[in-house]
Amino acid sequence: MSTDPQAAKLVANERVKLLANNLDRSSSACVTVGVATPLAGWIYGVSGIDKLPWWYLFGGLTGWLLAASLLHYLARRALKGLLP
Template sequence: MTAADNERVKYVANAFDRASTSSLTVGVFAPIAAAIYAPTSSVGNIWVLSIAGPCWLFTAGILHFVGRFILRRLL
């Protein structure tokens, strides 16, 4: 593999890792912050949050591990 190929693999792996971080922020941390800091009357359905949060967390984990799997090509 050339140096350009190595950098391309790193770029793709980093893109997956950034997507996992964004998924974690949007799907888990933002709803928790909204539930804490929003008035009680404006908080969304708690059942939706309790199902969507773990789904976003699972998605973030999968994206992170895909990035790690891609980086293993460099070994």
């Protein structure tokens, strides 16, 4: 194990980047699972989702988009923790 401060800084930066990447991939998954999939089901009439009231679908899509936006924001905020 090295006690080199430069190496410690590199390791810390890589950990921050890994966290940010994980959060951003989670936001992409939220869009796929919560927005793209229900919209495709509604457009093609799969699983009876087209029988739901429009406001119910809109509320769910809005919730998933908010979750994705929050995760993306947290990823961007995590990147501010990078060491110079």
